[in-house]
C-alpha cells in the first residue's frame with residue numbers, strides 16, 4: 052500500500068469524538084477522499100446538529116453549521132449559487148431521519164447536485180442516547196428503556212431503501228464502518244458519489260452505519276460485535292441505486 | 299513500518315483487533331489526555347498493509363512512504 056498520511060483537512064489536535072466513535076472514522080474517510088480528488092480548497096462541508104457538530108472544531112476545510120435537519124436545504128442554496136463547489140451535507144440519523152425528514156426527501160426528490168453523507172448510529176448521541184427513527188427493534192435507549200416496541204414507535208426507518216424509490220437520485224449506497232472491508236468499500240462509494248457530483252450528475256446519498264459507544268454503553272470493540280449481529284442484518288449494506296452502472 | 303502519533307490516540311483498540319500480523323498491543327504509557335496507546339511488538343513482521351491506519355477513527359496512524367520508493 053502507498054503512504055498513508057493524516058489529512059490536512061483534519062485539525063492538528065484530537066477530535067472531540069468519544070473513544071472509538073465512528074463519526075471520527077467517517078470524517079477521516081471524507082477528508083481523505085477529498086484529498087485524493089484534489090478538492091481540499093473547493094469543498095464545503097454542511098455540518099448538521101448532533102455530534103457531527105463536533106466537526107466545527109475539527110474540520111480544517113470550509114464549512115457551514117446549519118439548523119437541525121436543514122442541511123439539505125442549506126446545501127441546496129449553496130450549491131445552486133456555487134455550482135462548481137464540491138458540496139456535501141454530513142448528517143446524523145436524528146438530524147436526517149427525524150427533524151430533517153422533509154428536507155432530505157425533498158432535496159433528493161429534486162435531484163439536487165450535492166452529496167449527503169448520513170451517519171446512522173441508531174440513536175441521538177449528542178443529547179444523551181434517546182430513540183432515533185433508526186433505533187433497532189428491542190434496542191434500549193433512554194426513551195425506550197424496555198427496548199424499542201414497534202407497537203408504539205413503529206419500525207426503524209431504512210433511508211437508502213426509501214430514497215432509492217425516488218426518480219431523481221443517481222447513487223444511493225450503504226456501508227458499515229466496523230470492518231476493513233466496509234471501510235474500503237465506503238471509501239470507494241464516497242469517491243464515486245463525489246465524482247458524480249463533480250461531473251454534474253445529480254443527487255448522491257451515502258449511508259454509513261456507525262456506532263455510539265458512549266450511549267450504547269459498550270466498549271468500542273463491543274460495538275463492532277453488536278453491529279455485526281444486530282445493525283448490519285437489519286440495515287443491509289449495498290448499492291441501492293446506481294444510474295451509472297450498466298452491466 | 300507504521301508511525302503511531304500517540305497524541306491523537308483514544309485507546310479504542312481497533313488497530314490492534316484488525317492487524318493481520320497481530321503485532322500491535324496496548325502499551326503501558328499514556329498520552330497527555332490519559333489514553334493508553336498501542337505499540338508495535340515486532341516491527342520486522344509489519345507488512346505495511348495499512349489496515350491499522352485505515353481503521354483508526356482518530357487518524358493517529360501513518361504509513362510513511364517506503365524508503366527508496
Ligand SMILES: Cc1ncc(C[n+]2csc(CCOP(=O)(O)OP(=O)(O)O)c2C)c(N)n1
Pocket residue numbers: 100101102103119142143144145146147170172174175176177178183263
Ligand atoms: C431545533 C432543535 N431541536 C432539538 C435539538 C436538540 N438536539 C441536538 S442534537 C439532537 C439529535 C442528534 O442526533 P443525531 O442526528 O442522530 O446525531 P448523533 O449525535 O447521534 O451523531 C437533538 C434532538 C436542537 N439542537 N435543535
Ligand code: SF4
Pocket residue numbers: 067068069072073074102172176177262263264265266
Ligand atoms: S456521544 Fe456517541 S455519537 Fe457522540 S461522540 Fe460520543 S460516541 Fe460519538
Ligand code: SF4
Pocket residue numbers: 300316317318319320321322338343344345346347348349350351
Ligand atoms: S501496517 Fe498492517 S501489519 Fe503493519 S502494524 Fe498495521 S495492520 Fe499490522
Ligand code: SF4
Pocket residue numbers: 302306307308309310311312313314335336350353354355356357358359
Ligand atoms: S485505532 Fe487509533 S485511536 Fe484506536 S487504539 Fe489504535 S491508534 Fe489509538
Ligand SMILES: [Mg+2]
Pocket residue numbers: 101143144145170171172173174175176183
Ligand atoms: Mg445519531
